[in-house]
Amino acid sequence: MSAEPASASSIGASHSAELRALESESIHIIREVTAEFDRPGLLFSGGKDSIVMLHLAVKAVKPAKLPFPVVHIDTGHNFPEAIEYRDRVVEELGIDLVVGSVQEALDSGRIPPSTDPGGSRNRLQTPVLLDVIREQKFGAVFGGARRDEERARAKERVYSFRDEFGQWDPKNQRPEVWNLYNGFINSGQHIRVFPLSNWTELDVWRYIATQKIEIPSIYLAHEREVFERDGLYMAVSPALQPEPHEKVEVMSVRFRTVGDMTSTAAVPSTADTVEAVMAEIESTRTSERGQSRADDRASEAAMEDRKREGYF
Amino acid sequence: MELLRIATAGSVDDGKSTLIGRLLFDSKAIQDDVLSAAESVSRRQSNEYLNLALLTDGLRAEREQGITIDVAYRYFNTAKRKFILADTPGHVQYTRNMVTGASTADVALVIIDARNGVVEQSRRHAVIAALLGIRHIVVCINKMDLIGFDQQRFDAIKDELEGFFNRLDVECAHYVPISALHGDNVVELSDTMPWYTDGPLLQHLEDLEIMGTPLDDSFRLPVQYVIRPLTGEYHDYRGYAGSIRSGSVKVGQQVGILPAGKTSRVTAIESPDGEVDEAEWPAAVTIRIEDDFDISRGDLICAADGVPRVTQEFDATVCWMSERTELRQGAMLRIKHTTRTARAMITGLHSRIDVSTLSVDPGCQSLALNEIGRVTVKTSAPIVYDDYTVNRVTGSFILVDEGTNETVAAGMIGNPRFGDFE
Numbered sequence: 253m254s255a256e257p258a259s260a261s262s263i264g265a266s267h268s269a270e271l272r273a274l275e276s277e278s279i280h281i282i283r284e285v286t287a288e289f290d291r292p293g294l295l296f297s298g299g300k301d302s303i304v305m306l307h308l309a310v311k312a313v314k315p316a317k318l319p320f321p322v323v324h325i326d327t328g329h330n331f332p333e334a335i336e337y338r339d340r341v342v343e344e345l346g347i348d349l350v351v352g353s354v355q356e357a358l359d360s361g362r363i364p365p366s367t368d369p370g371g372s373r374n375r376l377q378t379p380v381l382l383d384v385i386r387e388q389k390f391g392a393v394f395g396g397a398r399r400d401e402e403r404a405r406a407k408e409r410v411y412s413f414r415d416e417f418g419q420w421d422p423k424n425q426r427p428e429v430w431n432l433y434n435g436f437i438n439s440g441q442h443i444r445v446f447p448l449s450n451w452t453e454l455d456v457w458r459y460i461a462t463q464k465i466e467i468p469s470i471y472l473a474h475e476r477e478v479f480e481r482d483g484l485y486m487a488v489s490p491a492l493q494p495e496p497h498e499k500v501e502v503m504s505v506r507f508r509t510v511g512d513m514t515s516t517a518a519v520p521s522t523a524d525t526v527e528a529v530m531a532e533i534e535s536t537r538t539s540e541r542g543q544s545r546a547d548d549r550a551s552e553a554a555m556e557d558r559k560r561e562g563y564f
Numbered sequence: 565m566e567l568l569r570i571a572t573a574g575s576v577d578d579g580k581s582t583l584i585g586r587l588l589f590d591s592k593a594i595q596d597d598v599l600s601a602a603e604s605v606s607r608r609q610s611n612e613y614l615n616l617a618l619l620t621d622g623l624r625a626e627r628e629q630g631i632t633i634d635v636a637y638r639y640f641n642t643a644k645r646k647f648i649l650a651d652t653p654g655h656v657q658y659t660r661n662m663v664t665g666a667s668t669a670d671v672a673l674v675i676i677d678a679r680n681g682v683v684e685q686s687r688r689h690a691v692i693a694a695l696l697g698i699r700h701i702v703v704c705i706n707k708m709d710l711i712g713f714d715q716q717r718f719d720a721i722k723d724e725l726e727g728f729f730n731r732l733d734v735e736c737a738h739y740v741p742i743s744a745l746h747g748d749n750v751v752e753l754s755d756t757m758p759w760y761t762d763g764p765l766l767q768h769l770e771d772l773e774i775m776g777t778p779l780d781d782s783f784r785l786p787v788q789y790v791i792r793p794l795t796g797e798y799h800d801y802r803g804y805a806g807s808i809r810s811g812s813v814k815v816g817q818q819v820g821i822l823p824a825g826k827t828s829r830v831t832a833i834e835s836p837d838g839e840v841d842e843a844e845w846p847a848a849v850t851i852r853i854e855d856d857f858d859i860s861r862g863d864l865i866c867a868a869d870g871v872p873r874v875t876q877e878f879d880a881t882v883c884w885m886s887e888r889t890e891l892r893q894g895a896m897l898r899i900k901h902t903t904r905t906a907r908a909m910i911t912g913l914h915s916r917i918d919v920s921t922l923s924v925d926p927g928c929q930s931l932a933l934n935e936i937g938r939v940t941v942k943t944s945a946p947i948v949y950d951d952y953t954v955n956r957v958t959g960s961f962i963l964v965d966e967g968t969n970e971t972v973a974a975g976m977i978g979n980p981r982f983g984d985f986e
Contacts, residue, residue: 270567270646272847275836279848280788280807287789287861287903311836312848315801316793399637406636407623422623423633427660427885429667429974432900432962436969450648452639542597553624 271459275308278447280431281410282312285392285445286319288435292392292445293350293385295564296322296342298334298468299510301396303341304456305447307465309394310345321348323393325381327373328355329491329513337468352384371492372515378562382418385442392435392443395564400452402541404556410449416440418562453540457530473506473524484517484544508533508544517544566774569648571666571698573689574675576654579706581632583675583744584651585616587766590751593640594619616744633658635665644770656685659692659934660885663974666693667960670774671700678711678741682724684920688934690725691919694732695881695936695976697956700772701729702738704765708757709743715759731922738768780954783811783819783867786902790860791850803834803850804859806903809957811867812844813851818868821859823946827868828853862904864948864958872950872958877911877942878977881952884931886965886972891931891939897972901947901961908963912940938979951978 285292294309296302309318324338342349354376357363363379366372385393399406409425411433426434435443448456460467478485478501479494485505486492492514494500505518506529523529536543555563572580588594602618609615617632626633638649650665652658666672672693676686693701703725711717722739729735740749741760748754751766791803813819817830833843834850843849851865859865866872884891891910899908916928916937924938931937952959963973 272836273567276807276846276848279836283788283805283848284903312805313789313791314834314850315798316791317795400639403619403636404623406638407634423625425634425661426971427664427974428971429664429962430956430960431668432960434900434962434964434969434971436898436964438969450637450639537596539595539598542595556624 268462271455271462274451274455275311275459277431277450278305278308279312281433281445281447282309282394284433285394285435285443286313289392289443291388291390292320292394293323293388293390294318294320294394295396296324296338296349297396297510298324298330298338298341299396300456300460300467300471301398301448301451303465303467304451304459305394305396306341307463308447318345318347321350321388323350323352323384323388323390325352325377325384326354327377327512328353329373329489331468331470331507331510331513331516333468333470334510337466350384350388352380354380357383372512374512374515375558375561375563377512377564378418378558381564382562385418386440390442391437392445394445394447396448397446397564398448398451398453398456399446402555404553404559408446408449408559410446411435412444412446413437414442414444414562418442420444420559420562422556422560454530454533457526457533461526461530467526468510470507470510472526472529473504473521475502476505476518477501478503478505478518485520487513487516487518489513508540519543566644567646567648568671568769568772568774569650569669570671570673570769571650571662571669571693572652572673572675573662573666573686573693574654575677575680575683575685578654578675578677578680578686579744580654580675581617581619581651582615583673583704583706583742583750584638584649585619586744586747586750587649588619588638588640589616590747591640591642591766593638634661642766642770647769654685656688656934659688660883660974662689663692663696663883663885666696666698667974669693669696669698671702671769671772672698674701674703676703676705676721676725678705678707678714678717678721681721682728687728688919690728690732690734691917691922691936692883694734695883697952697976699734700737701734702740702765702768702772704744705739705741706744708741708748709746713741713757715757718760737772738762740765740768780870780950781811782870782872783813783817783865784809784872784950784955784958785813785849785851785865786904786948786958787859787861787863787865788903801852802856803832803852804865805848805850806865807848808843808845809902810845810955812842813849814842819853820866820868820871821853821857822864822866822871822948823874824857824859824863825874826855826857828855828857830854862902862945864902866948872948872955874946874948876944876946877940878947878949879914879938879940879979880961880975880977881917881936881979882931882939882963882973882975883936884933884973886970887933888968888970889965889972891937891973892929896966898964898966899941899943899947899961900964901949902958904945904947906943906945906947907966908944909942910939911942914938914940939975941975949977952976953978
């Protein structure tokens, strides 16, 4: 690791009161679920939000071991760096990992192939996720979604009820007053829990910086083969090849979010430290999902529609 | 940096979403791609101006109908503060969602359409804000451009509201005449209203004293979870995990454990960043004590002096939130209070409060959706509480329907100060 720039400690200090309040709020939520549900699961993709969520969950129960498994819905098109990170963290913490495989579900005919013209398996994650929740009998599933990410997510409760079909009904959500969370469900239903609801993208980065949390290398600037598609820089990978007219170039890039390789775009950048990434995010005029997620561009209500089906 | 939680309140079409869009837009919290998406929808709908509400109304149904159905949370900051803003719906049928947004707020931003003046829904929202213990109210009198920036009209609305707030015993910090559509007096003072010099809205939001801290500073820690690792290294470890809901705690301090009524001494405090000698609101901690008592979820650890009360029957004010059922005397429900879950019976339904006149109807037989009333609740397990006016956490509860699992009421233990206007 390179030496930290002088500004890093002052960034941490000026935000520490608000970060500590967010941290305690998240730990409180995680403890409520741990105490009230027989069997929760924590969605962990190796992305920065789920990394912070897992870090908070470990703090919530320490010095005991995490009493529930982490869950990854593997599209088969993941960044190898994220998978490597996932496996290492799970081993270090000595916790259980449940993997729901989109590839296996496709091979067995459980789900039909993607109809997405770009081959994205984004939407295919939903039926696999719901299968895992049913098989594992999870009553509660932690997700790392934040309200500042997207406007349908801005509507989400901390405890978000899902019916027997895994569906979200945004017009009929349970009132959520004070910090009294209603987790009562009948068999077959579950609650999605979002401990990071009130965190912003920058809060997550500041927390990673102040807590010195390790993140997958793809979040920092590195050289990579990319090509331009619909105004986004996509990484060349076995899952995504350029069309003949799309020119491949080697660029210094980083990823602002980490999802499926077919739908996560790279950001041209030379920021190779967490502090440099924060400085870039603070000055950018483009949103996190707008800059790096092809899947959200499908329509005005792409996220709402996916969430209604049971997406993350 | 300080964190200020704001909830908006107002009637439908008062321009709440437009005002929030304006605040986000002018404080540069809206990114270019989000803005251009809203612009293209606005053009498609042949709006004369950029429809700022499109920046906040997140659901398909909301954009189609042009109304806000549920709370949306927004995040923005200035050099001085970080703001969490709960944009709550104006329609009467969605009042319960307004309660959701307002229950955690430091400030209520009440928006009034200058053409319509104070309407029933404005009064309802002001009452709910007062009931929920929000101690700051900022009133925006919006659409001043549509009444020719008329100072007399502004003064008349202000006078009417001042009288109402006096009866509620809440203090309205500021009245700001604005045009959310044009941005007048939102982030900067506008020369369209030279008679108004009290500063733009955003400046007031930056300068308001933050009241998030509890009024009472007695130590309260409802136990969420008992941590027992049962490993070699931590064989005898028994930690009580919970969030400090008010006050502070020190190693060596005497504490009370309720409802058992025992006392012990704190031997260790674990904060999110490791062991500490002292911790205060709002930290999530794990504490260990000298004695080996039977303590579990739902119990409360508190300062040895200034202890909360313990009861199985109490009076409360409730806001009924169910569309399907009404609240009647004898109703059997589940209660969640701090970390305690128990069964609850409504042993008395005493009165309904008319939120527009503040009059009390003692003859009521039931409470319907969005109605507020006074009840007596009996519980199957002891409740350790403070009055809501003293502590928003140990004084609040929800009621849950045992059949449908829906949250049917938000309750506040004790009676609100304005409840004596009969």
